Amino acid sequence: MKKVSIIVPVYNEEATIVRCIDSLLAQTYSLLEILVIDDGSCDKTRILLEQYGGQIVLLSQQHRGVASARNAGLLRATGDFILFVDGDDYLEPDCVEQVLQKQQKSGADIVRFSYRLLYPDGHIEEPLSYFQEEQLILKGAFCKNIYPYFLSSIRFNSVWATLYKRELLAGVVFPVHMRTAEDAAFSLEAYTRAQSVLLVTDIHYFYMQTPTGLSKQGLHLLEKVWCNLWLLKYILNNLDAWGMDSLFNRLKVYIRPLLLLFSKCKSRRRR
Numbered sequence: 706m707k708k709v710s711i712i713v714p715v716y717n718e719e720a721t722i723v724r725c726i727d728s729l730l731a732q733t734y735s736l737l738e739i740l741v742i743d744d745g746s747c748d749k750t751r752i753l754l755e756q757y758g759g760q761i762v763l764l765s766q767q768h769r770g771v772a773s774a775r776n777a778g779l780l781r782a783t784g785d786f787i788l789f790v791d792g793d794d795y796l797e798p799d800c801v802e803q804v805l806q807k808q809q810k811s812g813a814d815i816v817r818f819s820y821r822l823l824y825p826d827g828h829i830e831e832p833l834s835y836f837q838e839e840q841l842i843l844k845g846a847f848c849k850n851i852y853p854y855f856l857s858s859i860r861f862n863s864v865w866a867t868l869y870k871r872e873l874l875a876g877v878v879f880p881v882h883m884r885t886a887e888d889a890a891f892s893l894e895a896y897t898r899a900q901s902v903l904l905v906t907d908i909h910y911f912y913m914q915t916p917t918g919l920s921k922q923g924l925h926l927l928e929k930v931w932c933n934l935w936l937l938k939y940i941l942n943n944l945d946a947w948g949m950d951s952l953f954n955r956l957k958v959y960i961r962p963l964l965l966l967f968s969k970c971k972s973r974r975r976r
Contacts, residue, residue, distance in 0.1 A: 707809075709801050710738040710784030710871070714774030715792035719749040721913065728795035730760055734802040738784050740764065741792075742774040750792075772879035772887040775864075779874065787871050789864045793913040794823075800909035804868050811841050813903035815895065816868040817861070820910035829911070835860075836904045844900045851896055852947045855889070855940055856957040861896060862889035866910040873898055885929055886936040893939050897946055933962050 711729055715722055729739050739761040743751050745768030754763050764777055775789065786805065790796060800818075808816045822830050842850045854860040877894045879887045896902065940958050944950040 706736045707786060707805065708736045708738060708784040709734065709786045709788055709805065709868075710740060710778075710782035711788045711790055711801075712775055712778030712782060713739065713741045713790050713792055714744060714771050714778065715741060715746065715750055715754070716744040716768065716771075716774075717746045717748045717750055718792040719746075719753060721793040722750055722753055725790065725792050725795050726754070726757060726761060728798070729790065730757075731798045732796070732801045733799045734805060737801065738762065738782065740778045740781055742766065742777050744768055744770065744774040770881065770884055772881045772883065775879050775891075776881070779878070782871060785871055787869045787874060789867070790910075791865055791913070793915060794865065795911050797909045797911075803907060804905065804909060807903055807905055807907075808868055811901070811903045813841060813901045814870050814873050814899040815901075816903045816905060818866050818868075818905040818910065819908040820866045820912050821908055823911045823913050825913075825915055831908070836906050839906055840904045842902045842904065847896070847902075848947060848949055851902060852943075852949060855893060855896075855943075856954060857961055859889070861892050862886070864888045864891055864895075865912070869895060880935070883932045883935055885932045887932075889936055890939045893943055897943055930962075937961065 713725065713729070718725075726739070726741070729737070741754055741761050742764045743754060744766060751763075751765070754761065757763075762781065764781060766773065766777060779787070786808070788801065804816050804818055807813075817836075819835055820832070822832065824830075840850075851861065855862075874895060877891060877898070879891045881887075883890060937958055940961075941955065944954055944958075
């Protein structure tokens with residue numbers, strides 16, 4: 706059996722952390738390593754986590770942000786595969802088993818699966834646009850089916866709802882100087898290294914829509930702009946490696962923030 710390391714960064718999530726950890730312990734796949742990194746919580750989060758004893762590996766650090774917390778988890782992980790879960794989200798019970806079966810059958814370096822949006826009032830909905838069919842994408846088709854999404858959308862930005870081969874991530878880290886879009890910078894490197902990606906339509910992840918939590922803390926507008934400028938630099942630096950360094954693609958990168966703003970406004974109107 707292959708071991709799966711689940712990395713959970715948490716910060717002041719006493720209202721949701723039990724649901725999250727319980728969903729991991731309820732997985733039908735048994736060979737798991739659950740690494741929970743408490744990023745200096747000042748509520749009851751740590752007390753709740755300590756009650757799980759040896760069922761989880763609890764790491765603690767001073768409050769440094771989600772990038773640092775995830776990096777700490779990566780350093781400690783010993784599994785063959787890595788799965789990231791945020792502390793206010795949760796998984797379906799058969800998530801790991803089903804996704805790992807898909808990976809073993811396809812041999813994919815990365816398996817990206819689907820999710821539902823979960824709101825505080827209990828309302829659940831699917832994303833407006835996601836995978837229409839299961840598809841194994843090999844490296845030769847990345848320029849058509851993977852990389853363009855980094856230029857004009859956020860489809861592959863997040864690291865949750867994704868299973869990675871741990872060997873693929875050797876030396877890859879989340880940039881700690883970015884408090885937002887750090888997951889997109891990490892994903893850029895992971896997908897650039899990958900030789901194959903499996904897109905799965907099955908829904909296994911529930912993504913909580915709240916402004917709280919380690920990866921959803923409120924940021925000043927200027928800091929968001931600054932972080933997204935750093936992300937543009939990461940994308941531009943990868944265009945050559947992707948074989949996509951053209952004036953047209955560079956222009957798409959520069960206007961990317963405006964396209965995403967328009968997309969978010971459009972999504973809110975539909976809801």
